[in-house]
Amino acid sequence: MSEVLTVAMPKGRIFEEAVELLRKAGYRLPEEFDDSRKLIIDVEEENLRFILAKPMDVPTYVEHGVADIGVAGKDVMIEEERDVYEVLDLKISECYLAVAGLPGYEKKDINPKVASKYPNLAAQYFKEQGEQVEMIKLNGSIELAPLIGLADRIVDIVSTGRTLKENGLVEFETIVPITSRLIVNPVSYRMKDEQIDRMVERLSGVVDGVEA
Numbered sequence: 001m002s003e004v005l006t007v008a009m010p011k012g013r014i015f016e017e018a019v020e021l022l023r024k025a026g027y028r029l030p031e032e033f034d035d036s037r038k039l040i041i042d043v044e045e046e047n048l049r050f051i052l053a054k055p056m057d058v059p060t061y062v063e064h065g066v067a068d069i070g071v072a073g074k075d076v077m078i079e080e081e082r083d084v085y086e087v088l089d090l091k092i093s094e095c096y097l098a099v100a101g102l103p104g105y106e107k108k109d110i111n112p113k114v115a116s117k118y119p120n121l122a123a124q125y126f127k128e129q130g131e132q133v134e135m136i137k138l139n140g141s142i143e144l145a146p147l148i149g150l151a152d153r154i155v156d157i158v159s160t161g162r163t164l165k166e167n168g169l170v171e172f173e174t175i176v177p178i179t180s181r182l183i184v185n186p187v188s189y190r191m192k193d194e195q196i197d198r199m200v201e202r203l204s205g206v207v208d209g210v211e212a
């Protein structure tokens with residue numbers, strides 16, 4: 001009998017899509033997955049243990065090896081720079097990161113302020129653009145920052161564009177397309193390679209058939 005694989009799943013919007021993907025790949029996940037407040041769910045018949053974490057924390061659990069594998073947005077992967085392998089693009093929770101602000105903004109300030117939930121990623125982006133900015137880290141409702149004068153621009157996720165539009169903001173630049181990824185702890189990949197490869201194989205088989 002093989003060892004149990006621990007999977008770190010992000011709570012929130014990716015969760016449902018990731019569960020759907022696993023079910024399409026043939027994993028029998030109990031109804032508990034659809035409506036539960038439990039943070040650890042054991043699925044003995046599949047030899048899997050799921051832990052439910054905040055999306056930004058998934059790579060931390062995987063890097064520390066308390067989870068063998070995990071599901072994380074590419075945005076989180078770039079921001080967190082954790083020592084994990086990214087083994088599969090799951091092509092779910094599709095969106096992109098963009099720079100946005102109020103219409104008519106012109107780059108003229110010294111050290112203009114940029115608000116984001118992704119301070120490392122945003123700072124790196126502006127550095128590459130040769131622009132020096134002051135980063136302001138926020139944890140959500142990023143679009144509020146330029147409206148209230150906290151920042152000149154924001155770096156945030158855009159999906160339908162509705163949040164920007166309804167708040168009278170416009171997109172200036174696209175930074176990078178985002179989807180969710182399957183990530184693996186490097187030691188787990190050595191110790192449990194067969195089990196992990198099997199999961200990657202099963203998931204890759206359904207990824208392209210799943211609507212992003």
Ligand SMILES: Nc1ncnc2c1ncn2[C@@H]1O[C@H](COP(=O)(O)OP(=O)(O)OP(=O)(O)O)[C@@H](O)[C@H]1O
Nearest residue numbers: 012013014055056073074075076093094095157159
């Ligand atoms: N509007 C969106 N449409 C599609 N995918 C998105 C959208 N916003 C974020 N994502 C993707 O989903 C992941 C998780 O987003 P979610 O909003 O569930 O987490 P969060 O903002 O960290 O959580 P919380 O709102 O609890 O702080 C992000 O890391 C990103 O990859």
Ligand SMILES: O=P(O)(O)OC[C@H]1O[C@H](OP(=O)(O)OP(=O)(O)O)[C@H](O)[C@@H]1O
Nearest residue numbers: 140141142156157158159160161162163
């Ligand atoms: O282009 P849209 O389809 O409008 O989606 C984009 C919005 O979705 C995310 O916010 P979320 O709902 O996670 O709330 P948050 O701002 O609290 O993170 C993101 O931060 C944008 O605000």
